[in-house]
Amino acid sequence: xxxxxxxxxxxxxxxxxxxxxxxxxxxxxxxxxALDPAAIPRLAVxxxxxxxxxxxxxxxxxxxxxHVSGVGMIAVLxxxxxxxxxxxxxxxxxxxxxxxxxxxxxxxxxxxxxxxGSLAAVTVFRLLKNRRLAPALFxxxxxxxxxPAVLVALVLGAQPLLGQAADGRPLYFPFGWEITxxxxxxxxxxxxxxxxxxxxxxxxxxxxxxxx
Amino acid sequence: MRRAWPHRLLLLIYLALVVAGTMIHDPLVLCxxxxxxxxxxxxxVGSLVKRAILAALPFVLAVSLGYLVVARHQLDQAGAVLxxxxxxxxxxxxxxxxxxxxxxxxxxxGFSRTLRFVLILATSQVLxxxxxxxxxxxxxxxxxxxxxxxxAALRHGAATSAWFLARAEHDATEMTQALEARGYFLDHT
Numbered sequence: 222x223x224x225x226x227x228x229x230x231x232x233x234x235x236x237x238x239x240x241x242x243x244x245x246x247x248x249x250x251x252x253x254x255a256l257d258p259a260a261i262p263r264l265a266v267x268x269x270x271x272x273x274x275x276x277x278x279x280x281x282x283x284x285x286x287x288h289v290s291g292v293g294m295i296a297v298l299x300x301x302x303x304x305x306x307x308x309x310x311x312x313x314x315x316x317x318x319x320x321x322x323x324x325x326x327x328x329x330x331x332x333x334x335x336x337x338g339s340l341a342a343v344t345v346f347r348l349l350k351n352r353r354l355a356p357a358l359f360x361x362x363x364x365x366x367x368x369p370a371v372l373v374a375l376v377l378g379a380q381p382l383l384g385q386a387a388d389g390r391p392l393y394f395p396f397g398w399e400i401t402x403x404x405x406x407x408x409x410x411x412x413x414x415x416x417x418x419x420x421x422x423x424x425x426x427x428x429x430x431x432x433x
Numbered sequence: 434m435r436r437a438w439p440h441r442l443l444l445l446i447y448l449a450l451v452v453a454g455t456m457i458h459d460p461l462v463l464c465x466x467x468x469x470x471x472x473x474x475x476x477x478v479g480s481l482v483k484r485a486i487l488a489a490l491p492f493v494l495a496v497s498l499g500y501l502v503v504a505r506h507q508l509d510q511a512g513a514v515l516x517x518x519x520x521x522x523x524x525x526x527x528x529x530x531x532x533x534x535x536x537x538x539x540x541x542x543g544f545s546r547t548l549r550f551v552l553i554l555a556t557s558q559v560l561x562x563x564x565x566x567x568x569x570x571x572x573x574x575x576x577x578x579x580x581x582x583x584x585a586a587l588r589h590g591a592a593t594s595a596w597f598l599a600r601a602e603h604d605a606t607e608m609t610q611a612l613e614a615r616g617y618f619l620d621h622t
Contacts, residue, residue: 269558422591
């Protein structure tokens with residue numbers, strides 16, 4: 222989520238950097254120790270795929286378009302750790318190379334979208350895939366969008382409580398949960414549907430190519 | 434190593450300035466700091482300010498207008514919240530566009546060999562995929578007589594996603610073979 226610098230309080234982005242830093246180190250060590258020589262190139266191309274999937278937009282009624290996240294697709298295909306590291310790298314490149322979103326939002330996005338989104342998508346996919354594949358893929362795509370949206374809405378809505386002046390006025394993002402939850406989550410319930418449909422369709426195309 | 438330290442130092446300075454910027458709440462100090470960054474751009478002032486405003490405007494505008502609506506009966510308080518907030522966002526966005534183009538990320542983050550290697554591979558792939566994505570978009574637009582509908586956009590999105598994922602698998606295999614041929618994995622065991 223493209224949140225510019227200045228909206229998130231140091232009380233939030235400081236610990237988020239610390240936690241994400243520990244997980245990035247653990248993830249990279251896991252890759253280094255992997256016996257699979259394709260682990261590192263796979264992470265690089267997962268990053269590029271995640272970046273490309275985030276460019277895809279779908280029109281909404283009213284003339285606007287929304288960008289899908291592709292989190293579910295990446296997590297189901299590459300796994301939770303690869304998903305987390307790849308999406309973190311995408312947010313890093315977006316913040317430092319392309320000017321999309323701030324560096325203070327980077328650890329929050331990495332944890333909410335990269336880690337929790339991937340984890341939710343893979344968990345749902347594993348739980349449902351033995352029953353029917355298409356609903357499992359749809360739910361993975363949907364959860365990969367909606368779970369991060371809920372977490373980001375919680376983080377944004379906590380800013381007025383965590384960063385306020387002596388007179389009580391908010392110093393950072395000024396809206397509480399009563400506004401961030403509907404404003405962030407409701408649009409993402411729709412984006413999640415687009416993400417879910419895309420995940421199913423893309424999987425079918427990939428599967429049909431493999432059978433040929 | 435000698436080439437890497439200026440980039441690492443610049444990245445550390447940038448991060449320190451961002452942390453400092455997020456802790457300043459005085460509008461005058463924020464305004465002064467933003468002016469210093471703008472003036473430091475020399476002849477590139479116009480481009481710097483334009484890029485910073487365009488990058489931050491959608492989010493800032495949505496938040497500011499929303500807050501004005503919510504706090505319409507207390508405009509004094511709205512000003513006390515929005516003026517420092519918007520000045521801080523402007524300062525930090527200006528800093529990003531002023532400093533970050535001067536940093537080579539691969540050099541700055543080269544303290545980990547694996548991270549540096551992944552970044553080099555990922556950046557090259559990202560730039561290629563971005564160009565290909567633009568080509569696909571233009572191809573769809575060129576082949577559509579009318580406005581692209583939801584169904585067509587979803588089909589195009591699915592085909593594009595599948596193409597990128599298949600290409601990713603192919604590129605990962607190709608890269609692994611290229612790295613193996615050059616003895617990369619022997620150096621890392």
